[in-house]
Amino acid sequence: MSRWLVGVVLAGVVVVVGGVVFLAWQGTPAAAPGDPVITVSRSSCGQGWTDPRPGVQSFQVHNTGSVTAEADLVDPTTGTVYGEVEGLGPGTTRTLQVTLGNGVYAFRCTPEETDPITGPSVTITGGDDRSGPAVVPVSRNDLLGPLRDYQAYVAAGLDTLAGQADALRDAVHRGDRAGSEAAWLTAHLTYERLGAAYDAFGDSDGAINGTADGLPGGTADEGFTGFHRLENGLWHNEDLAALAPVADQLDADVHQLRTDLPTLQVDPNDLGLRAHEILENTLQFELTGRTDYGSGTTLATALANLDGTREVLTVLRPVLAPRMPMSDVDTWLDRTDRALHTAQRPDGTWTPVTQLPREQREKIDGAVSGLVERLAPIAAITEPRRVP
Numbered sequence: 001m002s003r004w005l006v007g008v009v010l011a012g013v014v015v016v017v018g019g020v021v022f023l024a025w026q027g028t029p030a031a032a033p034g035d036p037v038i039t040v041s042r043s044s045c046g047q048g049w050t051d052p053r054p055g056v057q058s059f060q061v062h063n064t065g066s067v068t069a070e071a072d073l074v075d076p077t078t079g080t081v082y083g084e085v086e087g088l089g090p091g092t093t094r095t096l097q098v099t100l101g102n103g104v105y106a107f108r109c110t111p112e113e114t115d116p117i118t119g120p121s122v123t124i125t126g127g128d129d130r131s132g133p134a135v136v137p138v139s140r141n142d143l144l145g146p147l148r149d150y151q152a153y154v155a156a157g158l159d160t161l162a163g164q165a166d167a168l169r170d171a172v173h174r175g176d177r178a179g180s181e182a183a184w185l186t187a188h189l190t191y192e193r194l195g196a197a198y199d200a201f202g203d204s205d206g207a208i209n210g211t212a213d214g215l216p217g218g219t220a221d222e223g224f225t226g227f228h229r230l231e232n233g234l235w236h237n238e239d240l241a242a243l244a245p246v247a248d249q250l251d252a253d254v255h256q257l258r259t260d261l262p263t264l265q266v267d268p269n270d271l272g273l274r275a276h277e278i279l280e281n282t283l284q285f286e287l288t289g290r291t292d293y294g295s296g297t298t299l300a301t302a303l304a305n306l307d308g309t310r311e312v313l314t315v316l317r318p319v320l321a322p323r324m325p326m327s328d329v330d331t332w333l334d335r336t337d338r339a340l341h342t343a344q345r346p347d348g349t350w351t352p353v354t355q356l357p358r359e360q361r362e363k364i365d366g367a368v369s370g371l372v373e374r375l376a377p378i379a380a381i382t383e384p385r386r387v388p
Helices: 141-174 177-190 197-201 203-210 226-235 239-263 267-287 298-320 327-341 358-375
Strands: 012-018 019-026 037-040 045-047 056-064 071-072 081-088 095-100 103-111 123-125
Touching: 019 045, 037 071, 037 103, 056 071, 056 081, 056 203, 081 095, 095 103, 095 226, 103 358, 141 177, 141 197, 141 203, 141 239, 141 267, 141 298, 177 298, 197 267, 197 298, 203 239, 226 239, 226 327, 267 298, 267 358, 298 358, 327 358
Parallel strands: 037 056
Antiparallel strands: 012 019, 037 045, 045 103, 056 095, 071 081, 071 103, 103 123
16 A cells, blocks of 8 residues: 555645746635626636726635636736636635736636636736736646656666665575665655655555555565565564565566656656656654654665655746746755755764654754645646646
8 A cells, every 4th residue: 555645636726936926726715706707618708897996906706607617817818827726616605816917818718628728818907017916827738747857766766776675685584684674764765755656566566665554464464575574574583584475566566667767657747747746655654653664764765755856846946937936846855865964973873753852853844844835826827727
């Protein structure tokens, strides 16, 4: 069973990072008397905006159609998005709040299984020249290059992992516990750097890196396999001859995944989602010690997860750089890297997270949490959108 969480679908709370605002709906702000009611359906979009004015605006977006729809407030010339409401069910109403300056605006509606419809344009004058921050929408074509680069990264990572799994298997068969432990950590960290691809790996991820959580027999359950099963045996002095089949199966599973990779597809949406979800999971599992089966190396795993996040950001940077300031993200990446390295001892071994002084552990938790907060808008910014 994989330890990865199902991504949360953000559906108009304002997400702010470095001054950039993007709207992703999570709830319904309270309606105020006099808010314009904007209607959405399969055949029309944006009707009801009769009193355009500058400043803070609240719209009651109402779906009069029979299918779920999305509504975006855009610049009709450039497609720049100022706010959005997603998952607007038939007959439902949600509030969209934005700040508008001088310019031309329109609602663009996308009912299910229907091409986007752009409503009437509205011109605002007499206010500031600037509206609230906005984001140019990302198309699936924009993500093809990043996706290709990431798939190449995963393929290279699996090539490396296959050789490391062979070395781990051989060390176990030789009866070399110290060598097996060292080979285990090397291979496990390589796998942990591939975080944005785990969903594409399917059942292979559970076989290779699953935990004992939820298994009837716990760590003794036959369904407990892979890295953590081997970790549990190595660091709890299980006989190496008994662990040889575990190492053989792990090696076989890694090689099978490598063989299957050309037929597996990473979803373009996963790149943006994993930009923050990798480290969200790190907070929940590695920084609590929940995935420590004896090696005490969850902070090394956290650093590998950070490396995996950096790679996701590297391939997405051409898409992100024009849409959000990256300097603050880069600062927090480096801050988190330094915080995690404080747990590495001079001899290269790692202090178990449960043995860290409270102040040091709080600094690591704070650095990872701060970085996750700054990465959170990326999923909404990079979500592919249909445009006319």
